[in-house]
Amino acid sequence: MSPERLSLPGEQYLAQRHVLTYIEDAVSQLLVNKEEVCQYGIARFFTEYFTSVHQGTHVLFREINFIQATPHNRASFLRNFWKCFRTIGKNGDLLTVKEYHCLLQMLCPDFPLDLTQKAARIVLMDDAMDCLMSFSDFLFAFQIQFYYSEFLESAAAIYQDLLTGKNPNTVVVPTSSSGQHRQRSTLSECSLQDGVDAPLFHQCLESLCERYKQSCPPPALIGEVLSSVQRLTFYGFLMVLSKHQGINKAIGALPERGKLLEDTTMDKTLENLVAQMSENSVSSPATGPLTVQLRALPCISSPRKPLQHRPRTDLESDGSTEETDSSEN
Template sequence: MNPSSNGETIPTNKLSPEAYLRKHHVLTYLEDALSQMVLQENIPRSTNESAKFLSEYFSSVLTENHVMFRGIAFVSATPHNRLAFLKGARKSYQHLLKSNQQLSIQEIHSLLLLLCADMPIELIQRSFLNSGLTFAQPTAFSSFLTNFELQFFLDEFLTDSIKIYRTLQAMNNSHMGSSDLSGPGGSRPGSAASTSSLSKGSSTLTNADSVDSTTFRDRLKQLVHTSKCNYPMPAMPALDEAFGSFQDHSRIKFSHFFNRLSQTRYIQSLLSSDGTNLSASNRNFTVEN
């Protein structure tokens, strides 16, 4: 059984050959295997040698030992590769997970470059910004990795989520501008009353700072349900768990959603799987579309 883009299960024997190859990224691995084969010092010259090489290659894929020290294009090419890399990073730096030492974004990037030589710093920056941190704020590696795991695995989904969030923000601002330019409490944005609501220690969010949690949740569910994009995204139960701690129609920032999602069982359940069967037996995620 395999999850569809909206979290429903599709029996493998119901898939066409083309859909099966696409769903399991078989051609991606075959192309990579052949590329790796011709790079060998002793290129296999017989059928038996080629079969042995392919067997060893797919064994490494199955045991998740195939992505360390590879380029970002391959590391991020499939959901399985992304999870294998994240597990490898956690294993490689497990000593740092027990440390409270504060690391800068540049130091963290240097650590990941040791595992993936062209790891873009923009990925790390997005995990900082989406969790509410600034680039200047140091953080413990354990805290960073929790956020980065979510960002790395769901990068495209989070990018689309931000677009939805900004659209809702723009709609809020347009509504405010078309009325009497009043904030939630009736004061004009920028006035003393409005500014005081954002003073240190205040938990009040204006329309310009946030979006309606229920509307945002419904838009994200619509994205998951209707998307035809070939990238991993959370299934409905994961979103329900993330939004479950927000009251209906409360005001939230994107960082609130991001941090709630990172604290769910979603990523933890993915990383605790053995990597051999990312299937619908775990209802908290959808790994292939």
């Protein structure tokens, strides 16, 4: 934990860390599971709850409103999604938008389809939305769209205003005559094909970052992205953000792209489990069918709200063998 937290006033610290959000949720979960909690005590319940918050497992199978409630929850959901379905990328499988949405619903039953579709558009650009996508391409595009969803929604509105010749409310009008001339010419000449003037778009986003503060990509990195081009389209902007290693590091949920398919701890656990199953199989009688004896796992109470009617999600493939290279978009 950073020593800087001690310099913040109490209320500001609580708000910045969303402490009250977790306390309210913990109490709510306590009331829902009060009969179960009575068996092992309230102190243990709160210990397990905040341990799960620290580990990031507290968002599993929770409703979308809770998952989106804090930046930590969003990062935790992204990390869990990566860990659970990493083998898809490891196997080289390509999936459609609907199939990725089914995977997201396995972790969050009411996950909205529109967020999945918006992430897919970053990868597919103008291609058909039923094209196949690699796990890594979808995951990094999904990370940007999911983690910064509110900021990107406002940025899209600003982009549309610039594209249609309107003056966005967040635009700071340049004081120099050359700046004013550049703004007028940009608004009149922009088109769907060429996008908008990158410096002017950056100027608008600077004001937007002041509003969203911690819920937006680092302003310095946005400036770095936009300073390298003169004009750009909105989805081109999102594509660059999704591939920017600095922004990925700022979110802190996923490893860098080159290490995306690696998870040493998980791989070691699976190897030990397979080895144990193999030993049990070899030790079984040769005259009868091979059986694997697994020890019963202890039942550990969970502070999370149980899902009584979890919808069944089946992966549905359209049977297409067409593959698209998202790097060409």
